[in-house]
Amino acid sequence: MVKLSSTENGFRIIIPTDLIQYKKGQSRNYLSEQEHPVLEIKINKLEIEIIRNRISSIILQDELIQHYNNMTKLHTNELHIYTDGSLNLNSVDGYNQIIMGAGWIVKNTEIDFTCGITYFPSSTRSELLAILTALLTVPINNNMHIYTDSQSAIDSINNMLQLR
Known part of the structure; x- marks a missing residue:
């Protein structure tokens, strides 16, 4: 899921990063929905x-x-x-x-x-x-x-x- 969020100065794209493996060699161990870290990309006007x-x-x-x-x-x-x-x-x-x-x-x-x-x-x-x-x-x-x-x-x- 990708979310586009409007801000006062432009837009932000928020992308859940739950598909990223956090430790090398570790099996995919996803966080709960409330704990998903996000990758934020700022887009100006x-x-x-x-x-x-x-x-x-x-x-x-x-x-x-x-x-x-x-x-x-x-x-x-x-x-x-x-x-x-x-x-x-x-x-x-x-x-x-x-x-x-x-x-x-x-x-x-x-x-x-x-x-x-x-x-x-x-x-x-x-x-x-x-x-x-x-x-x-x-x-x-x-x-x-x-x-x-x-x-x-x-x-x-x-x-x-x-x-x-």
């Missing part, structure tokens, strides 16, 4: 699992999860988010890689986000990163309006949607 799965940086994951948590506390189901990406060919890191910036703000809140990326410099790439990180932090049941000044980013998203 879907939004958090997606952030952890798609973002490789632990620091960035934690920041995006914090923004997600802040957005769940807002008393609105409609968010207006303004995104922006930047490319400055004179901004380089210690390895002489060009640093691009990405960020967004949520209208009428104190919620904002910025980050930087390197490799394959493109203003469209930085704008798409801003849009992606904003999408990752909005709770699933919320309506979201994204405002961007990048027609190239809009075209890229539309092209990806048409490939589906």
